[in-house]
Amino acid sequence: xxxxxxxxxxxxxGQALRxxxxxxxxxxxxxxxxxxxxxxxxxxxxxxxxxxxxxxxAAIKQSTLDHLDYYLDLVDKNVRRNGGHVHFADDAAxxxxxxxxxxRRNGVKTVIKSKSMxxxxxxxxxxxxxxxxxxxxxxxxEYIIQLAGETPFHIIAPAMHKxxxxxxxxxxQWLKTAPTQDIKRLCEYARDALRExxxxxxxxISGANFVVAExxxxxxxxxxxxxxxxxxAPRVHVALxxxxxxxxxxxxxxxxxxxxxRSATGQRITSYNTFVGGPRAASDEDGxxxxxxxxxxxxxxxxxRDEVLREALRCIRCGACLNHCPVYRKVGGHxxxxxxxxxxxxxxxxxxxxxxxxKDLPYASTLCGTCRDVCPVKIDIPRLLxxxxxxxxxxxxDERGATWMERLFVERWGKAMxxxxxxxxxxxxxxxxxxxxxxxxxxxxxxxxxxxxxxxSRDFPAPAPRSFAQIWRDELAADVGRAPEPQx
Amino acid sequence: MARRRGSSSNSRxxxxxxxxxxxxxxxxxxKPKFRAAFCATCLVDQFYPEVGAAAVxxxxxxxxxxxxxxxxxxxxxxxxxxxFRSHAAEVARRxxxxxxxxxxxxxxxxxxxxxxKVYYPELFEDDxxxxxxxxxxxxxxxxxxxxxxxxxxxxxxxxxxxxxxxQGLVTYHDACHLLRELRISDAPRALIGSIPGVELQEMADAxxxxxxxxxxxxxxxxxxxxxxxxxxxxxxxxxxxxxxxNDCGCLMHIRGAMERRGMEARAMHLAELLAGDxx
Numbered sequence: 063x064x065x066x067x068x069x070x071x072x073x074x075x076g077q078a079l080r081x082x083x084x085x086x087x088x089x090x091x092x093x094x095x096x097x098x099x100x101x102x103x104x105x106x107x108x109x110x111x112x113x114x115x116x117x118x119x120a121a122i123k124q125s126t127l128d129h130l131d132y133y134l135d136l137v138d139k140n141v142r143r144n145g146g147h148v149h150f151a152d153d154a155a156x157x158x159x160x161x162x163x164x165x166r167r168n169g170v171k172t173v174i175k176s177k178s179m180x181x182x183x184x185x186x187x188x189x190x191x192x193x194x195x196x197x198x199x200x201x202x203x204e205y206i207i208q209l210a211g212e213t214p215f216h217i218i219a220p221a222m223h224k225x226x227x228x229x230x231x232x233x234x235q236w237l238k239t240a241p242t243q244d245i246k247r248l249c250e251y252a253r254d255a256l257r258e259x260x261x262x263x264x265x266x267i268s269g270a271n272f273v274v275a276e277x278x279x280x281x282x283x284x285x286x287x288x289x290x291x292x293x294x295a296p297r298v299h300v301a302l303x304x305x306x307x308x309x310x311x312x313x314x315x316x317x318x319x320x321x322x323x324r325s326a327t328g329q330r331i332t333s334y335n336t337f338v339g340g341p342r343a344a345s346d347e348d349g350x351x352x353x354x355x356x357x358x359x360x361x362x363x364x365x366x367r368d369e370v371l372r373e374a375l376r377c378i379r380c381g382a383c384l385n386h387c388p389v390y391r392k393v394g395g396h397x398x399x400x401x402x403x404x405x406x407x408x409x410x411x412x413x414x415x416x417x418x419x420x421k422d423l424p425y426a427s428t429l430c431g432t433c434r435d436v437c438p439v440k441i442d443i444p445r446l447l448x449x450x451x452x453x454x455x456x457x458x459x460d461e462r463g464a465t466w467m468e469r470l471f472v473e474r475w476g477k478a479m480x481x482x483x484x485x486x487x488x489x490x491x492x493x494x495x496x497x498x499x500x501x502x503x504x505x506x507x508x509x510x511x512x513x514x515x516x517x518x519s520r521d522f523p524a525p526a527p528r529s530f531a532q533i534w535r536d537e538l539a540a541d542v543g544r545a546p547e548p549q550x
Numbered sequence: 551m552a553r554r555r556g557s558s559s560n561s562r563x564x565x566x567x568x569x570x571x572x573x574x575x576x577x578x579x580x581k582p583k584f585r586a587a588f589c590a591t592c593l594v595d596q597f598y599p600e601v602g603a604a605a606v607x608x609x610x611x612x613x614x615x616x617x618x619x620x621x622x623x624x625x626x627x628x629x630x631x632x633x634f635r636s637h638a639a640e641v642a643r644r645x646x647x648x649x650x651x652x653x654x655x656x657x658x659x660x661x662x663x664x665x666x667k668v669y670y671p672e673l674f675e676d677d678x679x680x681x682x683x684x685x686x687x688x689x690x691x692x693x694x695x696x697x698x699x700x701x702x703x704x705x706x707x708x709x710x711x712x713x714x715x716x717q718g719l720v721t722y723h724d725a726c727h728l729l730r731e732l733r734i735s736d737a738p739r740a741l742i743g744s745i746p747g748v749e750l751q752e753m754a755d756a757x758x759x760x761x762x763x764x765x766x767x768x769x770x771x772x773x774x775x776x777x778x779x780x781x782x783x784x785x786x787x788x789x790x791x792x793x794x795x796n797d798c799g800c801l802m803h804i805r806g807a808m809e810r811r812g813m814e815a816r817a818m819h820l821a822e823l824l825a826g827d828x829x
Contacts, residue, residue, distance in 0.1 A: 072770070079776050388759045392776045426770060428763025428777070429631065431730035445672070448631065455633030464633070472629050476637040479592070479623040480644070489596055504809060515771030519778075520806030523597045530590045530599035534618045538606055542617050543582075 063154035063360070064185040064213065068399030068411055068420035075393035075426070084223055088394055091222045095385040098328020099436070107320060119321055120440040123376035126275075126308055127366065133275045133308045134357065140278025144340030146353035154184040157358045161186055161267065161300055164354055165195055168298050170264040174256075176284065176292040177201040178269025179379060180302045180358050182214060182401040183414075186267070197267070198259045200288035202252055209236045215395040217381040217402065218326050223394060256288070266292035266350070268338075270303035271378070272318060273355070276311045280355065282336040283322055285329075290336045299350040301338065305357050306366075306375035318378060321438040325380035361414030370449045374409045376439040383433035383443060389426055398423060405433040405443045412450055421463035424450035486529070493525045500524040582615035584702050587652035589645075589691075591662045592624040593798040601798060604825035605658045605694055612704040616656075619648045625657075627665040630673060631764050639673055646670075646683050654701070655691040658821055659797045660728025661764070663693040668731050693728060695796055695820055699737035708745030711826030716816065719751040720823065721790035723781065723804070725797035726759050738796055738820050745823060753788035755780070760795075762803040778807055785815055792816040794823055 067074070078084055103112050110118075126133050138148045151157035157180075165173065173190055175181065175197055187197040187208065199208040203221035207214060209232045214220030221229070229248055233239045239251045268289060272281040280301045282289040293299050309318060323329040342349030365371045384390045384404030395403035399420070400411045408423040424447045433443040453461040455468075478488035499505045505522040508514050516522055528536070586609065594602040609616045625645055630638035645666070649655050657663045670684035692701055699705045720742055728734050735757070742750045761767065761777025781804065785793045792815055795801050805817035 075770070076772055079772055388761060388777045388780075389770075389773055392773055422769075425765065426773070428726065428759050428761060428766045428774075430726035430759035430763070432726075432759070435730060448633070448669075448672075451631070451633030452635050453633070456636060468632065472632060472634045472637050475629060476640060479626070479641045482621050482623060485592075485623045492596075506810075513768055516768055516806075518771055519775040519810065520803060521809045522806060523802060525596050526599045528599060530595040530602035531618070531620060533599050533603055534606075534620070538603065538616075539618070541610065543615055 063415075064183055064401055066400050066411075066415045066419055068415065068423055070399055071397055071422040071426060074397040074399065078393045078397050083225065084394060085392075087223050087225065088391055091216075091219060092385050092391045095219075095326075095328060095381070099325060099382060099385070100328075102324045102328050102330055115317060115321060116438055116440050119317055119378075119438060120373075120376055122309060122314055122317070123306075123378075123439055124373060126310055127306065127372055127375050130305065130308070130366065133310065134305065136275040137273055137278060137308055137355070137357070140275065141340065141353075141355050142278075144278050144353075145343070146278070146340040146355060149354060149356045151356055151358045151360070153360050154358075157184050157302065157356055157360065158186055158189040160354075160356050161302075162189060162193055162195075164298065164300055164352075165190065165193070165265055168264060168352070170195055170298065172259060172263045173197045173265045173267055174200050174259055174263040174288075174292050174296065175204070176266070176268045176282065176289040177204050177220075178267065178302050179214070179217065179401060180269060180304050180360070181267060183360055184302070184358070186302075198256070198263070200256050200259070200286075200292060201284070202249065202286060202288075205252055205256065206232060209233075213396065213401065215403075216384060217379050217404075217406075219381070223396075260291045260295050263296045265298040265300065266294075266296040267300045267302065268292050270301050270307050270355075271322065272309050272315060273303050273307045273357075274310075274312055274315065275308050278340065279312075280338040281315060281319075282334070282338070283319070283332050284336065285327070285333045287334055290334055293336060293338050294349050297350060298352045298354070299338065299341075300354045300356060302356050302358060305359055305362050306377070322378050322380055325378075325382040325436065325438040361410075364413040365410065368413070368449075371409070371413060371446060373441050374406065374446055376441055377406055377410075378439060379406075380438055382436040382438065383441075386432045386436050388428060388430060388432070393426075398426075405447070406441070409441075409443065409446045409450065412454075417453065417457075417461045418463045421454045424454065482531070486531075489525060489529060493527075496524055582613060584612075584614040584654070586614050586616055586654040586656045586697065587649060588616050588618045589622060589625070589649065589655050589657045589662070590618070591657060591659045591798065593802065594658060597802065598798050598819070601658060601819040601821055604819070605656075605821035608707055608821055608824045609656065609694075609698070609702075611710055612698060612702050612707045614656075614702060617652075619652070622648045625662045625665045626673075627662060627669075628764060630665065630669060635673060639677075642670055642673055642684070643680065646680070646687055649687055649691075650683060653690065654697070655687065656694055656697045657691060658694040658819065659799070660693050660725040660732060660734070661797055661799055663691060663696075664727040664731035666691045693732060693734060693796065695738040695741055696732065696734045699740055705737070705740040706744040708741050708743075708748070708824050708826075711745050711824055715826065716792045716818065716823055717747040718749065719788070719790040720748050720792045720794055721751050721753040721785060721788040722756060723753075723760060723785075723793055723795040723800060724757040725795050725800050728796055729757055738794070741820060741824060742794060745826070748823065751788050751790045753784040753790070753793075755784055758784075760800045760804055762800050764799060767803055774803070775807065778803060782807060782811075782813065786813070790815060792818055792823070794818055794820050796820050 206221040215223045341353040390404040412420040590602045626638035626641035667688040674681035760781045761774040767774040
């Protein structure tokens with residue numbers, strides 16, 4: 063499985079904040095995505111509003127998740143009926159073993175890949191490389207980060223943090239091309255290099271945006287055409303799908319194919335919608351001889367089993383919550399330390415990897431709620447983050463990760479808020495302790511730890527000499543029951 | 551400019567004591583149409599009492615009989631957002647005890663109002679009886695601007711402000727929970743617009759988070775400040791000389807940075823702007 067570095071969120075986010083070039087890329091790309099999305103959210107989609115579509119999309123996915131055993135059986139049955147093979151993998155290691163086994167049995171030397179987030183979870187490229195098989199990413203963004211040896215920065219724009227100069231340098235290093243600032247030219251370099259790989263590859267590995275249960279088909283949504291090449295040119299096609307990717311019926315695609323591109327890139331439709339129905343039939347002129355669908359758990363059951371967290375599995379990986387998140391827009395994708403970033407990454411990473419190691423992520427949110435408003439499947443992201451915080455503060459031994467200082471703070475707070483007398487006692491103490499630090503009603507430096515970070519950039523107000531309760535008693539209480547009639 | 555505190559020189563601002571003998575409502579006193587218990591919130595109580603006093607003054611001027619249950623402490627939001635639900639529940643239970651018997655509860659904070667209205671039922675999901683009580687209290691709890699405009703019908707509450715403490719262009723920051731938990735955005739704008747001598751000047755991305763986020767601002771001060779930088783830029787570019795919000799959390803954060811950076815614009819609660827000088 064891909065390495066989990068979420069424990070380093072604080073230092074990694076600090077680094078990102080100080081990287082001026084990265085900040086410019088983030089501002090530019092995020093603004094583009096937000097504006098593009100806003101421009102295609104019409105109020106009427108053939109009599110159905112955007113919100114009504116979201117509601118329906120949420121309900122369909124939720125009901126599928128609530129009856130996942132049934133739908134997994136149905137997918138299994140229908141893919142086999144189409145002549146394909148279905149594999150179930152509990153974790154990344156098992157999924158990698160399945161892929162490697164298929165590759166070895168088919169004498170595969172080169173694998174072309176279209177974009178797949180599950181494959182990032184699995185770290186399948188490393189596994190293939192170690193076995194002497196060459197994996198080549200064919201989505202342009204993924205190709206760039208593969209050459210750079212990095213992980214995706216964003217769910218749908220994995221290389222958005224790379225400037226054209228950096229891409230030119232990478233291509234010069236790996237493809238021996240001439241340096242250029244011309245983006246079209248850079249695309250041509252990649253296209254030329256990838257053409258050879260497409261022609262030579264023995265096996266294609268794709269993801270799956272949707273797996274349609276009633277037909278046993280896999281749907282891919284891409285803009286570059288590489289998905290179609292990956293699924294049709296090589297002898298063997300392996301589709302990797304998280305177990306949450308199932309939708310019940312073919313007609314449901316009409317709904318999700320409206321929501322996904324609009325939410326993701328702000329397109330009404332992507333350049334390619336590819337539907338894979340299995341291996342080549344006798345009457346087909348092309349297509350793979352073998353088709354495998356690998357359905358991966360890899361921690362998803364931890365989400366499915368939790369009544370509150372389950373709805374996170376509705377996610378269709380559009381990235382809208384990242385684009386609209388004030389935190390993601392500042393720290394970018396790598397700070398989150400694993401495959402998924404932004405609000406949805408903060409939710410799925412701890413239960414899918416390690417609650418303790420990723421305990422900072424659910425707190426790395428202002429709970430502003432913008433993510434919930436833009437989510438095409440109406441995941442109540444703030445509520446789920448709060449649920450995870452509850453686990454981290456008061457959950458089981460495996461989940462708990464609050465520091466002793468945080469526990470001490472909340473204990474003291476609880477005692478102070480127990481009744482008015484305790485509160486006023488604590489407030490007196492607070493006034494006394496902060497008095498030496500106060501200048502002109504402000505505190506410019508609070509002693510670390512915990513609260514010290516606040517005053518690095520902001521003044522902190524000194525406690526008021528008289529509480530509101532005191533002012534009430536002194537000046538306001540006498541007027542109760544005497545309010546004048548509203549003025550004309 | 552230093553923030554006003556309830557110092558003796560300023561205390562006249564909040565008084566308007568009744569004539570002796572008129573303290574108890576007699577038959578000659580008209581019965582107020584609206585009666586509300588004021589929940590000050592812990593931040594206002596301990597750090598911004600002038601906001602509470604301004605809110606009470608504004609409410610009274612709009613014809614509301616305001617009371618202040620003196621046993622109140624906090625709504626519990628800080629512990630709830632930290633994940634410490636058992637601690638939050640204790641404090642929330644106390645909140646219910648204090649406010650349950652009131653006709654209506656008015657809170658000068660979008661996030662505290664959200665805690666009570668939206669998250670109390672979640673906090674007590676394993677305790678149906680308390681959850682029922684929480685829902686009932688949530689029903690009658692309203693955020694300050696929402697209450698003034700949508701319950702009292704006093705969208706013009708600022709027209710009686712006399713000389714507002716601030717004149718000219720004012721910009722409004724949508725506090726996240728007020729906007730995206732309670733969906734309130736028109737009421738505060740209407741109130742600002744009703745103040746003579748004050749003009750609302752919208753800033754870019756008024757509805758974007760300021761980066762406060764409660765605990766977030768303490769746990770991740772660098773990220774919190776980086777988000778705030780955008781807000782301060784938008785405030786400055788709006789040309790307004792004051793930014794108004796309905797949440798002292800956002801205001802503590804915004805004002806703290808404005809003061810540190812020596813910015814000219816002021817950050818103030820809507821109630822302060824509305825209260826004005828005149829009664």
